[in-house]
C-alpha cells in the first residue's frame with residue numbers, strides 16, 4: 001500500500017535521484033522534534049562520496065531541487081548538513097482525508113506482509129484450571145499481535161496450545177473419582193477442580209509421610225530398639241497400612257489408563273476439557289479474542305515416539321543408563337534437558353517439538369511466534385535449538401514475544417500463596433462494575449441497558465490497554481484509578497475522545513451543512529491532527545515488524561491528545577464559516593474512524609456514546 005507519507009518520501013527520493021544523488025547514498029530520516037520539517041536527508045555520506053562539504057551539498061541540492069506537479073513536498077530547505085523537507089499541507093490534508101474516507105475500517109492496513117504465513121501460539125491455558133495472569137497477558141498481547149500482523153497483510157494462524165496432557169491429569173481423575181465431580185459453573189467450576197486437585201495432593205503427601213514413618217519404625221525394630229520392640233503389633237499394622245495401594249498409585253494408574261485410551265478415563269478427561277474451553281470461551285468473547293485452532297498438547301501424543309526416535313537417530317539426543325532420553329550441550333550455556341523420563345513418560349518439551357514438526361508440515365509457516373512470559377525463555381531457547389539441530393525448522397523464523405509480570409495496586413507480585421492472585425472472570429467483572437460507576441457519572445442520561453454496554457466496552461478496554469500500552473517486557477500494575485482515568489493514558493480517555501467526535505458528527509447531521517472547504521484547515525492544531533492520521537499506516541508497519549501493540553497504543557494516545565487540542569482551539573459546530581465547519585466535521589469524522597481502527601487492533605471497542 002502507498003499512503004500519503006509513502007508518496008511524500010518517494011517524491012523526495014525521486015527529486016534526489018534527479019539531482020544526481022546515487023540511490024545507495026539516499027537515506028531519509030525523521031528530523032528531531034524541534035526542527036520545523038517533516039523529513040530530512042542528512043548529506044554526510046553523499047558529501048563524502050562526492051568530495052564536498054555537507055553544508056555545501058545541502059545548499060546546492062536545495063537550490064536546484066525540482067518539485068514535481070502534484071507533489072506532497074511543500075518546501076525544501078538546507079539547514080547545515082541537512083536537507084529538510086516540509087509537507088504541502090493543503091495536499092496532505094486532501095490526500096489523508098480522501099484515504100481515510102475511501103478505506104474506512106481498513107485505513108492503516110497494508111499488504112507489505114503478503115506472502116508471510118505466521119503461526120501465533122498464544123493464550124494456552126491449562127485444563128481444569130483457571131487462567132492465571134500469565135495466560136491473561138498471553139491472551140491479550142497474542143490477540144493484538146495477531147490483529148496487527150493480519151492488518152500488515154500476513155496470513156496468520158492462531159493456535160491455542162492447551163495444557164491438556166501430562167502426569168497431573170491422573171491425579172485430577174483420581175481426585176474426581178474420590179470426591180465426585182464439581183457442580184459449579186463458570187470459572188468457579190475450574191476453581192473447584194483446582195481445589196480437588198489440591199486436596200488430593202494433600203492425601204498423596206499424607207500417604208508419603210505415613211510410609212516414611214512406617215519405614216522409620218520398621219528400621220528401629222530391625223535394630224532391636226526397645227521402644228519399637230514394645231510396640232511391635234502397632235508397627236506391623238502401620239507397615240501393612242503403608243504398603244496398601246495409596247492415592248499416588250491411583251493417580252499413576254489413572255494417568256496410565258488415560259494414555260491407553262480407557263473409556264472411563266477418556267470420558268472424564270474430555271468433559272474436563274469441554275468445561276474448561278466453555279468457561280474460557282466466554283471470557284475470550286468478552287475480550288474480543290478468537291483463536292483459530294486449539295489442538296492442545298494431547299493431540300501430539302501419537303507423534304512423540306517418532307520425534308524421540310528421530311532425535312536419537314540424528315545423534316542430537318542419547319539414552320542414558322537409566323533409560324531417559326537426554327539432550328546435552330546443544331549450544332554453549334544451554335542447560336541439559338530431557339525428551340523422555342526414565343519411566344518412559346514424555347514431557348512438555350517433547351510435545352512442543354512435535355508441535356513444531358506438525359505445524360511445519362501442516363501449515364508451512366514462514367514464522368512461528370510464541371507469546372509467552374519471560375519465565376519460559378529458557379524452555380523456548382532449548383526448544384528452538386533442538387528443532388534446529390534435528391532439522392525441523394531450518395528456514396523458519398522462531399520468535400519469542402516475551403512479557404513481564406503483573407503486580408497489584410500496591411506493587412506486590414500476585415501469588416496464590418499470598419492470596420492476591422487475580423483471575424480473569426472477577427477481573428473483568430470488577431472492571432465492568434468500576435466502569436459502570438464512571439459511565440453513570442459521565443452519561444447518566446443514557447438508558448441503563450446502553451450504560452451496561454458502554455461499561456463493558458470501557459471496563460474491558462481499560463484492562464486490555466493496561467496490558468498493551470507499554471513494552472510487553474515491562475511489568476504491569478493493576479491500578480484501577482489509572483486504568484480508568486478519563487484524563488490520562490488510558491483506554492477510557494481514548495474511547496471518550498472518539499465518542500466526542502461521534503456526538504459532534506451526530507449533532508451536525510441533524511441540519512444541512514455547506515460544502516466543505518478543506519483548504520481552510522490551516523490552524524496548527526488541525527494540521528497536527530491531520531499529520532497524526534497520516535502516521536497510522538507507519539505505526540501499523542512498525543507494530544507488525546516489532547510485534548509491538550504499544551506502538552499502536554502510543555499512536556492512539558497521541559491522536560487523542562491532538563484531538564483534544566483541536567477541540568480546545570477550533571470550534572467545530574460553531575466554526576466561523578459554514579465551509580470551515582463542514583471541513584472540520586470531515587476531519588473529526590476521519591479522526592473517529594482512524595482511532596476506531598487503531599483501537600480495533602488492540603481489541604478495544606469504541607462506543608458510540610459515553
Ligand code: ARG
Pocket residue numbers: 121124125126161162163352355370372
Ligand atoms: N500451557 C502452558 C503454560 O501454562 C503454556 C504453553 C505455551 N505454548 C507452548 N507452545 N509451549 O505454561
